Amino acid sequence: MVDEGSAGEGVRSGVRYGLLLAEAVPELYRTNAFRVTQLPVNATQREISRQVDKIRIAEKIGVAADLKGGLMPLTPVPDSDALRGAVQRLRDPEKRLVDELFWLWPLEDGVEHDVALRTLETEGTEAASRLWQSAANQGGRQGTIALHNLAIVSHAVALDAELDDRDGKLSEAGRQALKTLWSSAFQYWGELRKSEDFADVLRERIRDVDDPRLDDTTVANIRKTLAEALASMSARLAVADFDAGKTEACRRVFAQLRASGLPQSDVRRAVRDALGPVRSRLKASGESFEKKPDGAPREILEAAGRFLEQTERLLLLVDMALPKGDATRTGLHDDVALQVLGMTIDYGNRTEDFRGALPWLERAAKIAEGEAALSRIYENLVKARENADAKDAYDLAVARAAAPPPYRRRTGGSVAAGGASAAVGGMGCLFRTFGIVIVLALIGGGISLAGKACGGDSSTSSSSAGSSSSQSIYDTGSGSSAPETTDLAPSVNYNAIATKVNAMIKYGNSLPRTAYSGDYQAASRYRKHGQSIENWLAKNGDADGRTKQLCDKAIDLATAEATFRVNASSSNLSRVNANIDLFNRVWKKWLASH
Numbered sequence: 001m002v003d004e005g006s007a008g009e010g011v012r013s014g015v016r017y018g019l020l021l022a023e024a025v026p027e028l029y030r031t032n033a034f035r036v037t038q039l040p041v042n043a044t045q046r047e048i049s050r051q052v053d054k055i056r057i058a059e060k061i062g063v064a065a066d067l068k069g070g071l072m073p074l075t076p077v078p079d080s081d082a083l084r085g086a087v088q089r090l091r092d093p094e095k096r097l098v099d100e101l102f103w104l105w106p107l108e109d110g111v112e113h114d115v116a117l118r119t120l121e122t123e124g125t126e127a128a129s130r131l132w133q134s135a136a137n138q139g140g141r142q143g144t145i146a147l148h149n150l151a152i153v154s155h156a157v158a159l160d161a162e163l164d165d166r167d168g169k170l171s172e173a174g175r176q177a178l179k180t181l182w183s184s185a186f187q188y189w190g191e192l193r194k195s196e197d198f199a200d201v202l203r204e205r206i207r208d209v210d211d212p213r214l215d216d217t218t219v220a221n222i223r224k225t226l227a228e229a230l231a232s233m234s235a236r237l238a239v240a241d242f243d244a245g246k247t248e249a250c251r252r253v254f255a256q257l258r259a260s261g262l263p264q265s266d267v268r269r270a271v272r273d274a275l276g277p278v279r280s281r282l283k284a285s286g287e288s289f290e291k292k293p294d295g296a297p298r299e300i301l302e303a304a305g306r307f308l309e310q311t312e313r314l315l316l317l318v319d320m321a322l323p324k325g326d327a328t329r330t331g332l333h334d335d336v337a338l339q340v341l342g343m344t345i346d347y348g349n350r351t352e353d354f355r356g357a358l359p360w361l362e363r364a365a366k367i368a369e370g371e372a373a374l375s376r377i378y379e380n381l382v383k384a385r386e387n388a389d390a391k392d393a394y395d396l397a398v399a400r401a402a403a404p405p406p407y408r409r410r411t412g413g414s415v416a417a418g419g420a421s422a423a424v425g426g427m428g429c430l431f432r433t434f435g436i437v438i439v440l441a442l443i444g445g446g447i448s449l450a451g452k453a454c455g456g457d458s459s460t461s462s463s464s465a466g467s468s469s470s471q472s473i474y475d476t477g478s479g480s481s482a483p484e485t486t487d488l489a490p491s492v493n494y495n496a497i498a499t500k501v502n503a504m505i506k507y508g509n510s511l512p513r514t515a516y517s518g519d520y521q522a523a524s525r526y527r528k529h530g531q532s533i534e535n536w537l538a539k540n541g542d543a544d545g546r547t548k549q550l551c552d553k554a555i556d557l558a559t560a561e562a563t564f565r566v567n568a569s570s571s572n573l574s575r576v577n578a579n580i581d582l583f584n585r586v587w588k589k590w591l592a593s594h
Helices: 014-021 031-039 046-062 082-088 093-103 115-123 125-137 140-166 172-193 196-209 217-244 246-258 264-274 276-287 298-323 327-351 354-367 371-402 494-510 520-539 544-566 570-593
Strands: 439-444 445-450
Touching: 014 093, 014 217, 031 082, 031 093, 031 264, 031 570, 046 082, 082 115, 082 196, 093 196, 093 217, 093 246, 093 276, 115 125, 115 140, 125 371, 140 196, 140 217, 140 246, 140 494, 196 217, 217 246, 217 264, 217 298, 246 264, 246 298, 246 327, 246 439, 264 276, 276 327, 298 327, 298 354, 327 354, 327 371, 371 544, 494 520, 520 544, 544 570
Parallel strands: none
Antiparallel strands: 439 445
């Protein structure tokens, strides 16, 4: 019994070892010299010469050689070029041996007297298969030959049907029969590979040929490469289907290959070899986009989009061919993902449009599969989100500082805007941190924002939701005391602001009070609540002073919570929760007075 594993790399490097693998293409049966010429596998040189003469005579009178009928004849009938090519193969002992291996053998000495082959010619594959199955059940040399013929018929019919399906010539009934055909073919081949009688028949044939290029080593190498050759035909068929736009056919063929029962080491090797052109195309795409565009920064993202258009479909093929966790699949995914990451980092650092970079980083994260690549992408994704929040907070603070009353927020002391301080950090990063050092003087108080870039430093830092400062963001401070009036303007819709703030409080109370970092959905909801309250404040300038003051605090709460939900830590959790409780109590008092 032959070993189910494959030969080592030392044997694979031999020329003869690669003979079978080089011929293992989906069209193998359609180019088989014996099928094309309709000659028997034991045809003599004299019989081959007669066939050559027939082809030459047909060419002289301008007609095709008459090769109709025979064993599983091809449609359309092979032309003169195909016939000449087949004859050339028959004159090469090594290629002839491959074609003999993949064609029908007579159970008896002469083809003319072989009942099963004659039945195949006159009644078709099903009738002949019944005869071969009966002979296979008897065992022995004839049983091995019958088993070989069963494998050949099932395999040839399956591959013919697959090629017809690609050309749109296969009926739905034929498509439904494919699973059974493949299952039978792989079952017969599996039994044949383990048969010593099969090896003996090959040795007999080599002795009959009597060519120094063929010996017992040839038989050993054929047995060692047969499983990989069978897998290669299917793998190359699937890749060709994909290139032809037949995605479902590709998926089906790969699924059948995985269920074939062939040794997994042979299947993996065959699939990786079949993906060779795909790997080359992915590499070429990456190299073509490595050079950064010299024009506007936006061209970087446009280039990233074109790169993904070229590669994502190829990765779909890789995913159908290889299981998740396969080293080749992981490497190809990570190469594409890291290429997108590099382009996005360049765009973000050149434009500071960190918000615009986020969708591209998220796409890179979905593509990556390796732990190292995912870690690198997520590190930059978090940094880009921090930078985007910090920049949004900074832009908002600048806009408020420039706005006339009643749009200006009235707060005392020094208050951080949003995530500006949350985005700073001393660790190295690929995305540089959005950094600003600016002081804006406001009437009755001020807003200061301080940041530092990657590797930089800042001697002072504004307080934020996660700050360790002793001053709460809800304290009014000594320099800004809001009027304690309860004179309510009839034009102001206090019910509307009460509804908005209550909605934010209700949402906050629904969230767990734990140090859970990276909750970007909650951060986004808080920012929307804050914006809604700010919009109300801008439209209701006649609101009393206490209402304006508490609206400012509600906006601060939303900004601080948004920052905390992205950059939470256990050390600042208790202070943030205390600030929430404080605001809730103050807001309830406002409700009672309004």
